Amino acid sequence: MSKGLLFVLSGPSGVGKGTVCSALRTRMPELIYSVSATTRQPRAGEVDGVNYFFKSHEQFQEMILNDRLLEHAEYVGNFYGTPRDFVEDTLNAGNDIFLEIEVQGALKVMEKFPEGVFIFLTPPSFEELEQRLHGRGTETVDTIMNRMTVAADELELMKHYDYSVVNDEIDLACMRIQSIIVAEHCKITK
Numbered sequence: 001m002s003k004g005l006l007f008v009l010s011g012p013s014g015v016g017k018g019t020v021c022s023a024l025r026t027r028m029p030e031l032i033y034s035v036s037a038t039t040r041q042p043r044a045g046e047v048d049g050v051n052y053f054f055k056s057h058e059q060f061q062e063m064i065l066n067d068r069l070l071e072h073a074e075y076v077g078n079f080y081g082t083p084r085d086f087v088e089d090t091l092n093a094g095n096d097i098f099l100e101i102e103v104q105g106a107l108k109v110m111e112k113f114p115e116g117v118f119i120f121l122t123p124p125s126f127e128e129l130e131q132r133l134h135g136r137g138t139e140t141v142d143t144i145m146n147r148m149t150v151a152a153d154e155l156e157l158m159k160h161y162d163y164s165v166v167n168d169e170i171d172l173a174c175m176r177i178q179s180i181i182v183a184e185h186c187k188i189t190k
């Protein structure tokens with residue numbers, strides 16, 4: 001049996017990864033999504049095991065020590081990581097898996113799964129990215145300025161990815177990602 005394909009969606013903070021990913025979940029419910037572990041507190045409506053596996057710092061450290069995470073990264077004061085077994089079991093069973101993670105984590109996955117398909121979500125412009133961060137209303141002006149500086153560095157890393165997708169409109173961005181998934185399945189292995 002051939003293995004499934006690993007898809008990773010990544011990009012700067014505020015570009016719309018979470019938004020596009022939830023729209024994609026509606027359009028492609030058959031796709032299997034990786035549920036990350038995190039030390040951050042659940043937001044209203046988030047369910048343990050569905051949105052994230054919510055862990056204490058001690059539990060998260062234990063996962064790292066026991067090599068249970070494929071990658072992990074610290075992001076604005078919290079830790080996030082991809083549970084290894086679920087990804088490997090899904091791929092070995094011949095199913096695709098979809099990860100939505102930040103850029104440092106994606107680069108680590110690239111080292112372990114160079115055959116993965118890496119998609120970088122880009123904003124239509126820097127100004128629009130800043131507006132989205134302000135519009136979301138979850139960060140202070142200082143944090144937004146920091147994230148914009150980090151975003152400039154992250155855009156430099158786009159060259160390591162396989163695809164760049166502009167998130168101008170949510171529906172269009174989803175359609176582009178769906179096209180990539182279909183195209184990857186039509187690829188001839190050389």
Ligand SMILES: Nc1ncnc2c1ncn2[C@@H]1O[C@H](COP(=O)(O)OP(=O)(O)OP(=O)(O)O)[C@@H](O)[C@H]1O
Pocket residue numbers: 011012013014015016017018019020102132133135136167168169170
């Ligand atoms: N195509 C779009 N057009 C306009 N606004 C958008 C679009 N996509 C997302 N947004 C808005 O941009 C803001 C940031 O989106 P989102 O939280 O999904 O970003 P993110 O990349 O997941 O951020 P983070 O990495 O910080 O979690 C949200 O307010 C969202 O509603």
Ligand SMILES: Nc1nc2c(ncn2[C@@H]2O[C@H](COP(=O)(O)O)[C@@H](O)[C@H]2O)c(=O)[nH]1
Pocket residue numbers: 013017018036037040071072073075080081082083100101102104105106
């Ligand atoms: N490196 C990883 N990054 C992850 C993972 N799961 C989510 N994320 C990214 O964290 C930020 C913040 O997420 P939020 O839910 O607190 O807004 C966002 O960019 C996610 O893509 C992971 O397992 N590893």
